[in-house]
Amino acid sequence: MNDSIKAFVFDVYGTLFDVTAIKKECEELYPGYGEKISQTWRSKQVEYFMLRQLMGNYASLYSITHDALTYALNENDLQSSEQHEKHLLEAYLQLPLYSESKEVLTQLKDKNLVVFSNGSHDMLDPLVKHAGLEELFNQVLSIDDIKQFKPTPASYHYALEKLGLESYEVLFMSSNGWDVSGAKSFGFQTAWINRKGLPLEELDLEPDYVFDDLNGLLKWK
Amino acid sequence: MNDSIKAFVFDVYGTLFDVTAIKKECEELYPGYGEKISQTWRSKQVEYFMLRQLMGNYASLYSITHDALTYALNENDLQSSEQHEKHLLEAYLQLPLYSESKEVLTQLKDKNLVVFSNGSHDMLDPLVKHAGLEELFNQVLSIDDIKQFKPTPASYHYALEKLGLESYEVLFMSSNGWDVSGAKSFGFQTAWINRKGLPLEELDLEPDYVFDDLNGLLKWK
Numbered sequence: 360m361n362d363s364i365k366a367f368v369f370d371v372y373g374t375l376f377d378v379t380a381i382k383k384e385c386e387e388l389y390p391g392y393g394e395k396i397s398q399t400w401r402s403k404q405v406e407y408f409m410l411r412q413l414m415g416n417y418a419s420l421y422s423i424t425h426d427a428l429t430y431a432l433n434e435n436d437l438q439s440s441e442q443h444e445k446h447l448l449e450a451y452l453q454l455p456l457y458s459e460s461k462e463v464l465t466q467l468k469d470k471n472l473v474v475f476s477n478g479s480h481d482m483l484d485p486l487v488k489h490a491g492l493e494e495l496f497n498q499v500l501s502i503d504d505i506k507q508f509k510p511t512p513a514s515y516h517y518a519l520e521k522l523g524l525e526s527y528e529v530l531f532m533s534s535n536g537w538d539v540s541g542a543k544s545f546g547f548q549t550a551w552i553n554r555k556g557l558p559l560e561e562l563d564l565e566p567d568y569v570f571d572d573l574n575g576l577l578k579w580k
Numbered sequence: 581m582n583d584s585i586k587a588f589v590f591d592v593y594g595t596l597f598d599v600t601a602i603k604k605e606c607e608e609l610y611p612g613y614g615e616k617i618s619q620t621w622r623s624k625q626v627e628y629f630m631l632r633q634l635m636g637n638y639a640s641l642y643s644i645t646h647d648a649l650t651y652a653l654n655e656n657d658l659q660s661s662e663q664h665e666k667h668l669l670e671a672y673l674q675l676p677l678y679s680e681s682k683e684v685l686t687q688l689k690d691k692n693l694v695v696f697s698n699g700s701h702d703m704l705d706p707l708v709k710h711a712g713l714e715e716l717f718n719q720v721l722s723i724d725d726i727k728q729f730k731p732t733p734a735s736y737h738y739a740l741e742k743l744g745l746e747s748y749e750v751l752f753m754s755s756n757g758w759d760v761s762g763a764k765s766f767g768f769q770t771a772w773i774n775r776k777g778l779p780l781e782e783l784d785l786e787p788d789y790v791f792d793d794l795n796g797l798l799k800w801k
Contacts, residue, residue, distance in 0.1 A: 407783065409630050410758050413731050414765045416783075426782035433779035510634050537631050544635045558654035561647035562628065562637075 364548065364579065366522050367467060370509075370533035371476040371483065374552055375464075375573075376454040376490070384450040388443050389435070396431045403427035405537075408477055412508045419479035419503055424451060452485040456492075457554075463573040464495045466580050472496050475518045475531070479503035498522075510541020530567075532576070536560040543567075550575065585769065585800065587743050588688060591730075591754035592697040595773055596685075596794075597675040597707065605671040609664050610656070617652045624648035626758075629698055633729045640700035640724055645672060673706040677713075678775075684794040685716045687801050693717050696739045696752070700724035719743075731762020751788075753797070757781040764788075771796065 372378050378401050385400075386393025404420075404427040411418055418426075428447060432439045464472060472495055476483050480501050487499055500518050507513040519526055526546035533539045534552040543549045543564040550568040552575070559565060568575065593599050599622050606621075607614025625641075625648040632639055639647075649668060653660045685693060693716055697704050701722050708720055721739050728734040740747055747767035754760045755773040764770045764785040771789040773796070780786060789796065 403782075406758070409634060410731060410761065410783065413630060413633060413729075414762050415733055416765055430779055430782045508634075510631060512636055537627070540631065541635050544637055558651055560628075561624075561651045562631065 363528055364530045365524050365528040366471045366473055366530070367576070367579070368473045368475050368518060368522070368529055368531045368547070370531070370535060370538050371474055371478055371486070372454075373534045373554075374532060375456060375460045375474075375492075376486065377457050378454060380455045381447070381450055384447055388446065389432075389437050392435050392437060395435055396428075396437075399431035399434055400424075400427050403430045405535075408508045409537075412511060417506045419481070420477050421448075421479050421482045424448065424482070452482055453489050454486060456490050457572065459573050461490070461492070463576055464492065466577060468495055470579065471522075473498045473500060473518075473522065475500045475502075475509075477502050477508050477514075510537050510544070512541075512545050515542055515545035515547060530579075532573070539566050540564040584749055585751045586745050586749040587692045587694055587751070588797070588800070589694045589696050589739060589743075589750055589752045589768070591752070591756060591759050592695055592699060592704065592707070593675075594755045594775075595753060596677060596681045596695075596713075597711070598678050599675060601676050602668070602671055605668055609667065610653075610658050613656050613658060616656055617649075617658075620652035620655055621645075621648050624651045626756075629729045630758075633732060638727045640702070641698050642669075642700050642703045645669065645703070673703055674710050675707060677711050678793065680794050682711070682713070684797055685713065687798060689716055691800070692743075694719045694721060694739075694743065696721045696723075696730075698723050698729050698735075731758050731765070733762075733766050736763055736766035736768060751800075753794070760787050761785040 369375055379397060382393040382397035385396040404424050407423045407427055425448060428444055474496050483501050487493055500521055502508055502514045505517045529547045530550060531542040531547040532550045532552055534554050539549045539551045540560055540562045543566060549566040550570060551566040552573060553569050554572060590596055600618060603614040603618035606617040625645050628644045628648055646669060649665055695717050699722060704722050708714055721742055723729055723735045726738045750768045751771060752763040752768040753771045753773055755775050760770045760772045761781050761783045764787060770787040771791060772787040773794060774790050775793060
């Protein structure tokens with residue numbers, strides 16, 4: 360038990376919410392392509408915000424999510440339409456939580472719970488609201504306020520400033536290897552929510568904790 | 581025909597040399613896993629240099645290539661050994677050229693031909709030498725000299741300084757969408773060698789030219 364933890368900071372996409380669930384909506388609009396579209400959509404979304412950060416060419420994650428969807432449809436030679444893209448982007452604002460997310464957050468509600476995401480507020484706020492999580496979080500932080508994506512040190516520094524803590528007092532949770540690596544490199548304590556049973560990233564940045572899902576956090580209850 | 585071009589600058593991995601050919605050596609050591617290992621190996625290699633650039637945590641591409649191989653073996657629950665990894669890394673120094681690469685470069689040999697790669701000299705120089713291309717290039721440039729990976733503006737700026745030209749006088753060739761996008765964003769003219777017939781990247785950075793392979797460059801012969 361680590362008593363130094365003064366904030367529990369959660370990544371959103373893939374960590375609290377299941378981004379792969381969007382394949383259902385993709386399948387309905389494009390039968391036979393749900394899996395392929397949703398996989399490319401997510402991988403291009405991540406690639407594009409990293410590339411824009413590297414090139415110094417910022418766009419909001421909402422805009423990038425739209426671009427990544429366009430690419431995913433093009434890759435599969437599927438006819439896009441404004442109506443279809445609007446429908447799928449709206450579904451992205453209503454992604455389902457993982458089955459244990461709400462119960463775990465509720466059990467930890469006396470702690471200082473915070474969201475910290477690459478998502479811009481125009482996608483993040485409706486998502487948190489739709490899931491009924493608003494009351495559970497003390498802060499909902501978006502890198503859009505400084506336009507520096509995770510995993511840059513500048514992004515985690517922004518969160519730290521908003522928390523008003525020392526970096527070792529923060530426990531940061533993410534299912535994304537790149538995110539938990541960036542947070543560790545910056546100096547946060549980290550818990551990797553390794554939902555897919557993947558190997559450790561080979562980046563010399565071992566997380567402090569590894570859990571199969573968010574239930575692992577209940578040791579701090 | 582664009583007479584303003586004073587240097588033809590080539591990316592290496594995936595552009596001149598076939599990184600997917602390594603699946604043959606992977607298959608020999610790990611029967612049934614050649615394709616899977618080689619795919620993860622390449623994708624993690626690219627992810628890791630981007631992540632290290634974003635985190636401000638540089639390592640040479642040779643070291644990253646080793647790390648990415650370790651991950652790829654772990655992902656497939658395969659037993660690694662120093663001997664196997666050494667063998668595969670040595671194979672990476674002897675990747676085959678694409679079938680048309682040498683002929684096209686030879687036909688353009690009166691031009692100012694330059695290599696510009698994320699590869700460190702310890703992997704780049706043996707590769708170029710093994711393929712017998714040394715005489716064809718005026719310069720072999722590596723970002724390892726400044727420790728800033730493509731697609732950062734700093735990396736292309738380094739190449740530009742070494743060339744002593746204006747950015748619009750450079751034609752940069754790459755098969756990698758992220759690379760050709762970064763070069764375009766910086767201000768180079770760009771030719772995307774779209775070997776796999778992929779859709780355009782949705783980054784508002786359309787390349788000046790798109791060719792199926794390097795033969796498209798013979799218009800400047």
